[in-house]
Amino acid sequence: MAEIITSQQSIDSPENFNYDIENAVLERYQEGARQQQPSLCCPTEYDDTYLKILPQEIIEKDYGCGDPTRYVNPGETVVDLGSGAGKNCYILAQKLGASGKVIGVDFNDVMLDLSRKYQQEIAQRVGYYNTQFVKAKIQDLKLNIESAEAWLKANPIATMEQLSAFDTECDRLRKEEPLITDETVDVVISNCVLNLVHPQDKQQLFQEIYRVLKRGGRAVISDIVCDEDSTPEILNNPELWSGCIAGAFRENNFLKMFEDAGFYGIEILKRDEKPWQIIDGIEFRAMTVRAFKGKEGPCWERKQSVIYKGPWKKVEDDDGHIICRGERMAVCDKTYNILTNANSPYAKEIIPVPPYQEIPLEEATVFNCKSKAIRDPKETKGKGYRVTNLNGDDCCSPGECC
Numbered sequence: 001m002a003e004i005i006t007s008q009q010s011i012d013s014p015e016n017f018n019y020d021i022e023n024a025v026l027e028r029y030q031e032g033a034r035q036q037q038p039s040l041c042c043p044t045e046y047d048d049t050y051l052k053i054l055p056q057e058i059i060e061k062d063y064g065c066g067d068p069t070r071y072v073n074p075g076e077t078v079v080d081l082g083s084g085a086g087k088n089c090y091i092l093a094q095k096l097g098a099s100g101k102v103i104g105v106d107f108n109d110v111m112l113d114l115s116r117k118y119q120q121e122i123a124q125r126v127g128y129y130n131t132q133f134v135k136a137k138i139q140d141l142k143l144n145i146e147s148a149e150a151w152l153k154a155n156p157i158a159t160m161e162q163l164s165a166f167d168t169e170c171d172r173l174r175k176e177e178p179l180i181t182d183e184t185v186d187v188v189i190s191n192c193v194l195n196l197v198h199p200q201d202k203q204q205l206f207q208e209i210y211r212v213l214k215r216g217g218r219a220v221i222s223d224i225v226c227d228e229d230s231t232p233e234i235l236n237n238p239e240l241w242s243g244c245i246a247g248a249f250r251e252n253n254f255l256k257m258f259e260d261a262g263f264y265g266i267e268i269l270k271r272d273e274k275p276w277q278i279i280d281g282i283e284f285r286a287m288t289v290r291a292f293k294g295k296e297g298p299c300w301e302r303k304q305s306v307i308y309k310g311p312w313k314k315v316e317d318d319d320g321h322i323i324c325r326g327e328r329m330a331v332c333d334k335t336y337n338i339l340t341n342a343n344s345p346y347a348k349e350i351i352p353v354p355p356y357q358e359i360p361l362e363e364a365t366v367f368n369c370k371s372k373a374i375r376d377p378k379e380t381k382g383k384g385y386r387v388t389n390l391n392g393d394d395c396c397s398p399g400e401c402c
């Protein structure tokens with residue numbers, strides 16, 4: 001039998017668990033689909049407008065802990081990780097409109113049956129059909145489990161060779177018929193599910209979220225977080241794992257997971273002041289985080305600058321650029337767009353300073369990405385603009401601004 005875990009650090013080692021996490025989660029939510037489980041419900045406020053047309057059963061079998069649907073816009077393509085009874089998907093079906101689409105992902109047949117049970121009826125009420133529910137593990141969004149199971153039915157496994165053939169078929173499905181392809185999704189949402197994933201799969205889970213998002217896309221995730229590491233007693237309790245407690249991220253680590261996966265503009269949108277539960281003095285509460293994809297790529301010099309309005313003396317972005325309050329900071333084209341585009345999480349605090357004369361991308365030179373560089377206003381104005389005293393083309397002074 002597996003050894004009992006004794007510290008938070010050891011939860012990274014799967015062999016340290018004395019129970020099967022995935023099955024504990026599966027069984028708990030199969031039951032949750034059959035019958036409402038009040039102990040799994042974390043009080044959450046939704047916009048009532050979108051609940052009016054939903055069947056009572058979908059409203060009641062809600063095991064979420066936040067409302068990521070608030071941060072989604074009409075026309076977007078959304079994936080909901082661990083869609084359960086489908087409440088978040090059906091709210092989104094209305095918000096997204098006929099031009100948008102939502103794909104609910106769950107690995108639990110009983111939940112999938114429940115979410116699909118009302119699909120036609122809700123589509124009729126909404127006036128269009130824009131929902132889909134698929135079977136997959138959220139940490140492996142390429143593998144369509146229904147296709148894998150169809151193969152298994154035709155090719156039952158009794159030997160190692162057959163097991164190996166099944167693995168090969170799964171790899172083929174991921175490669176040739178991926179369920180969710182790269183860079184096709186505007187928003188990935190999830191409501192109280194990421195904590196349920198096995199620790200050894202959590203890093204892959206964030207990589208999968210990143211993979212499916214388009215450049216410029218975002219993740220909006222509500223989940224349970226804790227303020228201190230869980231005790232061995234909590235970690236060894238399957239009820240507490242499937243009850244969204246034992247697998248909760250420590251709040252700072254939750255944001256770090258997004259950072260490590262390559263996201264930028266990571267922000268806590270909501271953190272419940274009141275804990276949902278306190279166990280052994282550890283507070284477990286709901287938090288909603290948003291994070292953007294798209295900071296990688298070349299840096300081109302197009303003479304753009306930004307001014308940070310404050311109130312902090314200086315700020316640093318996820319690429320290490322330090323932006324000083326009130327200074328005209330030189331940035332590359334990519335950072336300029338990240339900081340100033342209409343949907344940017346930074347836009348409210350940043351004043352864009354474009355050059356008087358735009359430099360076409362084909363003519364742009366490589367930008368020397370210094371962490372702190374002030375751009376002379378003369379440079380922004382360009383040589384033709386009553387400027388007689390330019391010191392060459394060198395862009396910025398790496399001055400000690402802040």
Ligand SMILES: C[S@@+](CC[C@H](N)C(=O)[O-])C[C@H]1O[C@@H](n2cnc3c(N)ncnc32)[C@H](O)[C@@H]1O
Nearest residue numbers: 029062063064082083084106107108137138191
């Ligand atoms: C706490 S419930 C949340 C359901 C839904 N998001 C809501 O707000 O009501 C967790 C759901 O995620 C599903 N789930 C848990 N782990 C999963 C995994 N690794 N892959 C896919 N689905 C998973 C469960 O079957 C269950 O339906």
